[in-house]
Amino acid sequence: MLGGIAITGGRLEAFDFRFSMGPLSPEELLDSATSPPGRYVWEVARRTLARVPGADAVVVSNPLLASRGARLADLLQGGDTLRCPAVLTDAETFPVAYVLPRALFDQGLGRFLCLLSANRAATDAQLLSQLTGQIVPRRQTPLKPLAPLPKITAQGYILGDNLAAWQAQCADAVRLIRSRADWRDLPFAAHHPGHAGDVLFFSLASRLVPPERLAFRAQVVCRTYLDIFRDCGNRLDPIVLDIPPVSRTGNVSDGRYYLDSLARIDPQVRAGTFMVYCRFSKSYSRTPFNLLDQARFALGDPVATLDDTLYGWAAAARLPLGHSRCARPPAPLRVLMQLSGGWPLKAYPARPARVLVQALARLGCAVTVLDAPADLVAAGATPATAGSTDRLAALIRDHHVVLSVDSFPLHFASQVLGHPTVAVFGPTFPGNSDAPRRLGYRVPPPALPCGPCGGYKACPLDEGPECHNHPPPADLVAAILEVAAEAYGGAVLQRGDAA
Amino acid sequence: MIPPLSLLVLAFFDARFQSGPLGQACGGGDPWARALDAYPARRHHSPLLQPGKALGRYDLADAASAGRVVAVARATGIGGFVLDCHRVGDQYLTGAECLDAWCDDDFGLAFRWTPPAGPATAADVAALMAAITGFSTLLADGRQVLVVNEPYRLPDPAGTVALLRQAADAAGLRGLYLVATAAEARGGLLDAGFDALLDPGPAQWRSCKPAELLNGYTFLQAEAGQADGGMFDDTIMTYAHFVNSRMVDRPSRGKVLPRVVLDYADWPDHPQGGATLLASTSPTLYRRFLAGALTYVAQHFPEDERLVFIDSWNHWRQRSQIEPTTQFGSTVLDETANGIRQGGYVALTRVGEPTPGRSPGVDYDAIAALCRQIEDELSLSA
DSSP states (O other): OEEEEEEETTEEEEEEEEEOSSOOOTTEEOOOTTSOHHHHHHHHHHHHHHHSTTOSEEEEEOTTSOOOHHHHHHHHHSSSOOOSSEEEEOSSSOEEEEEEEHHHHHTTOGGGGGGOOSSOHHHHHHHHHHHHTSOOOEEEOSOOOOOSOOSBOTTOOBOTHHHHHHHHHHHHHHHHHHHOTTGGGOOEEEEOOOOHHHHHHHHHHHHHSOTTTOOOSEEEEEGGGHHHHHHTTOOSEEEEEOSOOOOTTSSSOHHHHHHHHHTTSOHHHHTTOEEEEOSOSSOGGGSSOOHHHHHHHHTTOOOOSGGGSTTSHHHHHHOOOOOOOOOSOSSSOEEEEEOOOSSGGGSOOHHHHHHHHHHHHHTTOEEEEETOOHHHHHTTOEEEOOOSHHHHHHHHHTSSEEEEESSHHHHIIIIIIOOOEEEEOSSSOHHHHOOOOOTTEEOOOOSSSOOSOOOSSSOTTTOOSSOTTSOOHHHHHHHHHHHHHHHHOGGGHHHHHHO | OOOOOOOEEEEEEOTTSSSSHHHHHTTOSOHHHHHHOOOOOSTTOOOOOOBOTTTOSOOTTSHHHHHHHHHHHHHHTOOEEEEEOEEETTEEEOOHHHHHTTOBTTBEEEEEEOOOSSOOOHHHHHHHHHHHSSSOBOEETTEEEEEESOGGGOSOHHHHHHHHHHHHHHTTOSOEEEEEEOSOGGGSTTTTTOSEEEOOOTTTOOOSOOSOOOOHHHHHHHHTTSSOTHHHHSEEEEHHHHHHHHHTTGGGGOSEEOEEESOOBOGGGOTTSOOEEEESOOHHHHHHHHHHHHHHHHHHSOGGGOEEEEEOSSOGGGTOOOSOBTTTBTHHHHHHHHHHHHHHHHHHHTTTOOOTTOOTTOOHHHHHHHHHHHHHHHHHHO
């Protein structure tokens, strides 16, 4: 719950906004794991001003905290005369809400609120002071001290090192504004350097956000993923990071990685760019929204209605989807598979994988498996390695159908190339990263209702190393034949009938 | 615009919390005391929860109280209540009259009938129709929804279905949408004329293994009175396994509507053992269960028959209620609303997706046989 208050000539009107679980009603906000809390300050302020267009100022609660508008109004009522702008704090120094003048938005400076730390009132006050040219007081409220905060807030924010990352982005912004007279025109860079799928989603999002909404002009990206950045048609300028992507094992947090990576970015670039920490500050599977929509929100698009989402007609019509097809004759059917993903539990289990490969081979299909283990080669698969998006695209176009677990090749084939694809989801939630429904695309239903489980190395239910939620091989074989028939006509189906 | 999906979430509702005719017929006095005055006798029995401030110990005979209950349910996204038909003398009482004033096209009532032992008689069925006629009812496929509980008690299911339909016609109803409580279509109930089936409750259908299987050593200990013997008498299932067993491979069970359960513990009615208990329940998993059920019916059932049943709104004595509690506030109600929203959204994202296993020209049986054969070969070679 996020509170917003419109102040019009001393009159307060309170509004409540909540993180949506799907319907995206006018009181709901798209829950984006890749948006810093400041992005929600901007969005709530924008929504509040839209409700009360004549308001002189808005007050927005700190997105890290669950706070109703009515509670904010209570906090505003007591004490000294309310100043605007101001940062309201608890009985100590933690920011509870921001009092923002309307002029900030009229001047088109709303996006700078993305840079707020949301956890250090002094730095936030300095930022607002630089933006408004006024002294911004910190006003204590009677609210009891909020510290110690939980590791994960009720709003889903994972704190830990993220707090330091948000502080750093805010402090850097204050320094930059102080040092540059042309700060209003400097670009914003989304710090979202990896992994492969994440870069793909941000790249596609950059193409979907309407130009007038796009708050960013650059994105920090690891050199390892620069080919993805380019081949997915990212509209932002790359700021290349010459260090390996953050480890998936969690031994280095995203927040710590952000702080460490700043030193590896060209100082001249940093001296002319506002860096916004856009790595995951929540679990992205907390809500049903697609990562592409979560990235769009982070980049400035409100994604305010169902129609605006990836699955709505408005956005789907803008989706720059290719229409890739294999030029080879339809028989034998050539199937390219990616059976391992970003973390161990995403991998399609070894034994069903052997059944899948053998079944397709006996149906006369030619099966290629990316980074195939020896047992799949023994089962009849041809091993292959992609290495780059060029090579991967060539491999995909050389096969009639792609079957992939929730991993980069899946998203690249289905969302960028528009190739006939079967998507395989196990421990992750399909809606977070699948593609809009179309001919030549299938998501066989997961076998169980336990996903998304958040499991990394082991199943949270039986503690085994494999996810049993992956669809069984027979469902995948059927889906491959269905997709092939839709994309290439009936000829390949004869193979299925031969079974 | 994204077209809206017609998904209907119903909740089983105990209308005996009233001082009106149904309350009087069920013994009078304080129905809340009757429901909640039970104390755990075993260490694995979780105590019953207490009604929270939001609704409190309401009396449905009080119109304002009934209105509050319906308003809270509506706000949660629930589309109606399923009321039990209680046999009292030669008539049935449902308590529907208390709620009906607050119902309309967006919130209606359905009914659950537990047939008497032996063949149903025309008089009995006529009395049933009299009890369920004249209210704002929930419709599926344009017909009034009637859930038949424990249909295996019917000696002649087809005859009873025909009798019910005749009586409905005679009562002026626009037809009945008959739902039998049964886990799978193999029992012939659909052939007997039922329109759909509904997952049985946890005590009626134990398809997942008990969470605690005690060994012989503990058995001897319990027999000697040195361990809690209740562990042997009661069936305890972990919630995660329970949810999985309800949702796994659903299409193979036929036209079975999902029953979503938050919690279940019927130990107050089994003081001597034999209770069914869910362990390690989780509101988050419950939300996923509910969202998954909505997605499932959206994908597999015709537009007018997409029903999901929540068990229950206020079965406090079985600890399955989703109403606000003193202990947990409105957490569960919030998760219910979230689950309904989430399920509705996910279902919308899948509009246009073909129903799995329905493409012409793909021989699904042959593919399944081939995969089984390879499985067997791998097992033999291992």
